[in-house]
Amino acid sequence: MKQITIAIDGFSSTGKSTVAKQLAKHLGYIYVDSGAMYRAVTWFAMQHHFIEKDHFHIQDLISNLHKITISFKFNPELGFAEVYLNGKNIEQQIRTLEVSSFVSQIAEISEVRELLVKQQQKMGECKGIVMDGRDIGTVVFPNAELKLFMTASAETRAKRRYNELIERGDNVSFKEVLHNVQSRDYIDSHREDSPLTKANDAIEIDNSNMSLEQQFNKIRQLVETKLQENH
Ligand code: CDP
Numbered sequence: 634m635k636q637i638t639i640a641i642d643g644f645s646s647t648g649k650s651t652v653a654k655q656l657a658k659h660l661g662y663i664y665v666d667s668g669a670m671y672r673a674v675t676w677f678a679m680q681h682h683f684i685e686k687d688h689f690h691i692q693d694l695i696s697n698l699h700k701i702t703i704s705f706k707f708n709p710e711l712g713f714a715e716v717y718l719n720g721k722n723i724e725q726q727i728r729t730l731e732v733s734s735f736v737s738q739i740a741e742i743s744e745v746r747e748l749l750v751k752q753q754q755k756m757g758e759c760k761g762i763v764m765d766g767r768d769i770g771t772v773v774f775p776n777a778e779l780k781l782f783m784t785a786s787a788e789t790r791a792k793r794r795y796n797e798l799i800e801r802g803d804n805v806s807f808k809e810v811l812h813n814v815q816s817r818d819y820i821d822s823h824r825e826d827s828p829l830t831k832a833n834d835a836i837e838i839d840n841s842n843m844s845l846e847q848q849f850n851k852i853r854q855l856v857e858t859k860l861q862e863n864h
Pocket residue numbers: 644645646647650667668669671672736737738740765766767768769817821
């Protein structure tokens with residue numbers, strides 16, 4: 634059967650990566666978490682002190698972007714690919730609230746976006762890919778056969794992210810997680826370069842009141858229809 638490209642965009646913590654992983658497994662497609670790439674650049678900037686408490690050394694980061702190599706390696710135990718920065722597995726490090734608190738400002742930098750979008754487009758050259766992010770259906774794969782736009786209320790999303798962080802053993806409060814979710818939503822939707830917006834041909838899915846199973850079944854049906862159309 635002909636393979637298609639599936640683009641999943643939406644606000645933070647809308648469960649994009651959960652459904653993207655389920656779909657990739659179901660279809661035998663590659664799954665790429667584009668947010669992990671922006672988080673990896675943020676981690677790099679923190680390690681090199683290009684990010685300090687109240688100051689970003691943007692020009693220094695831009696001139697050092699050539700030193701960044703991001704790759705994904707499938708971990709069979711986890712069932713998905715983990716992100717590597719210059720050969721080092723940084724999957725755990727990039728999921729902290731601290732990285733989340735800086736990532737949207739790093740993602741506003743056009744030079745960063747240009748570098749990552751090129752790599753993302755290369756990964757999708759042969760189709761058979763599910764990618765999630767903020768600009769996948771609008772900028773990275775504007776011709777994707779299936780585009781989904783995921784939404785849920787800010788409180789629902791913050792609750793999900795708070796539980797994930799607590800489960801990891803991170804010491805965070807619900808209030809700061811909610812603040813992070815809301816502030817990233819704002820920056821991501823208002824930036825000049827590739828703001829988060831629903832592509833005209835994307836299908837909106839509000840999963841505030843959907844179980845994971847209901848959500849997967851609904852999306853699986855959409856995929857089946859697209860696969861038939863592109864047969
Ligand atoms: O998983 P979560 O919803 O927390 O976010 P993520 O997918 O890990 O993305 C982290 C951040 O990277 C977002 O808040 C955006 O600022 C940025 N991002 C982006 O600008 N473009 C993408 N395609 C993916 C992520």
